[in-house]
Amino acid sequence: MEANFCRFALESLKQKILFTRLEKIYNPYPKLWTFKFSKQGFLCLYASQKGGFFFLRPNNLDNPSSPSPKVMFLRKHCKNRIVKSFSFFWPRRIFWLGFGDLFLELSLESEPKIVEKPILEEVIWPSLEEIDSNKEIFRIYPQISPPLRKFLASLSKERKKNFYLKLQVEKSFDFYIYENNILLWEQGSNVISKTDNPLEALSIFGEYKLKEIIGERFSKLKQQNREEKRLKKILLKLEEDKKKLKKRIELLEYGKLLQANLYNLDRNKKVSKVNVIDFTGNTITIFLDCKKTILENMENFFKQAAKGERGLKAIEKRKQQIQKQLQDVRIKQKQEIKIKQKAFFVPKKYQGLQIKAFISSDGFLILRGKNSKANHKLLSVASPFDLWFHAQDGPGAHVILRRDSKKQEVPLQSLKEAACLAALASYQKNAEKGKVMCAEVKNVRKVKGLSLGQVIVDKILHSFWIDIDPNLETKLRYLETKE
Incomplete structure (x- = not known):
């Protein structure tokens, strides 16, 4: 996320979450954090040196069954606390949530941490001459990002001067959303969207990148599973409320007993309990609110019972509505399960190739060539840091496992799955x-x-001796591609 856009994004975020309550913290995926704020939904933060971003979304992501020690530590210090201050240093894309006695530091480059106070600096703007002469100027002045320097270099002297001045003083811009960045200027024709609202830009960009990180476009089936879970929770809550209301209705009996025995009691007396004769002739004790008179307690019992009756009718009506919704969701689930192939997201550069695409158990995109020509082209469009798999000592298909960067670690399970896909096509x-080999x-x-598809491997990263699962292709999620 470009630093100059971050200035506007953080200012808008401040207006949203200042003086709200930070209710809970989650870490659903590596480097991805979510923070639940009262009334504002969830702040998603992806902390990565090359591709960090944040945005607000109404719903949370699927989380591990048990939180990590780091999450537990942050929850201990920050959970259910009011955000009393919000400060940021936008050139370095970092901000702090203040809770009075401590601060939660959130950065687009590193994971969240607790600090005693924020480190704020003055934003200094270099001269245009310095920008032109120093290619590494972003290391000293982080707001002069490489995309900004490239854009300034494309402008005439006068337009460059005007834009640079506007960048320092202007309060409003249009925001251009690209696959890997949000800019305050148009750069190229592959714009995903354009808006003048920074939070809207964050949402569009964030949801797009989130799907890449998780490794798939959210399927309808997954959404329906979440909806089923939500509806079941509502039904459980309704059952709990129903039990409470039934207890209220039971107070009607106490009201009637007090009413029947009122002639024998001091109705204006305030006591914590009274002994009365029930309708079978036995003596029973009724506990009262000692702040109210016996008469007021009787009236309150009738009032609470009436509320219970009305509430019970409303709950039954609501329960029927939820059960109908749940039934509809389950019908849709069955329909989705029957669809074996779903059109999930495969990057444009791989469209048109004769390949098969899969999603690993950990959400990594795995691509496999169908023939020699496809193997040849697949290698041409893959990124240098992607992982290549091939059966050792014999013919087979080329398999590529996509990574976001060289530093991105791939779990062993995904590596084995990619290796098995290579073995199955060899x-x-x-x-x-x-x-x-990998x-x-x-x-x-x-x-x-x-010949096409034949290569020379200069350095082998891993060599796997694996069990070949003949059913792996049907177990993994299959993605459609346009050939």
Whole structure:
């Protein structure tokens, strides 16, 4: 997220969450944090040096069954506390939520942490001459980001001067949303959207990037599962309310007994309990509110019972509505389950290739060529830090596991699944075990004179000896691609 846009985004975020209550903290995925604020929904923060971003969303994500020690530590110090101050230093894309005695530091580059006080600096703007002469100027002045420097270099001298001045003093801009950034200027034709509302820009960009991080476009089935869970919770809550209301209705009997025995009691006396004769002739004790008279207690019993009756009718009506909604959701779930192939997101650069695309158990996109030509092209469009898999010592398909950066770690389960997909499309497909090599794409070379699909591997990263699961392709989520 570009630093200059971050200035407007943080100012808008401040207006939203200042003086709200931070109710809970979650860490659903590596580097991805969510913070629940009263009345404002969830703040999603993805902390990554190259691709950090944040945005507000109405719903939370699926979370692990048990929170990590880091999450428990943050909850201990910040849970259910009012945000009394909100400060930020936008050039470095960092902000602090103040709770009075401590601050929660949130950065787009590192994970959240507790600090004693924020470190605020004065924003200093370099001269245009300095910007032109120093390619690494963003290291000293982080607001002069590489995209900004590139844009300024494309302008005439007068337009550059005017825009640079406007950038320092202007309060409003249009925001251009791209696949990997939000800018205050138009740069290229592949704009996803344009808006003058920073929170709207954050939402569009954040939801788009979130789907990449999780590794899939949220399916209707997943949404319906969440809706089913929500409706079940409502039904449980209604049952609890129903029990409470029934207890209120039971107070009617106490009211009637007091009414029947009122002639024998001092109605204006305030006591904590009275002994009365019930309708079977037995003596029973009724506990009262000692702040009220016996007469007022009797009236209150009738009043509470009447409320219980009205509430019970409303709950029954609401329960029928929820049960109908739940029935509809379950019908839709069954329909979705029957659809074997769903059109999830596959990046444009892979569309048109003869490949098969899968989502690993951990949400990584895995691509496999269907023929030699596809293998050749797949290697051409893959990023240098993507992982390449191929059956060792024999022919087979090329398999690519996409990564967001060189530093992104891939869980062993996903590595094994990619290796197994490579083995299933090789000479080892009928074997129980297979040997598969893994390398970074940058270390796999296509050499002139070799047949299509044939390569030279300069450096092998891993060599896997795996169990070959013949049913893995049906177990993993399959993505449709346009060939």
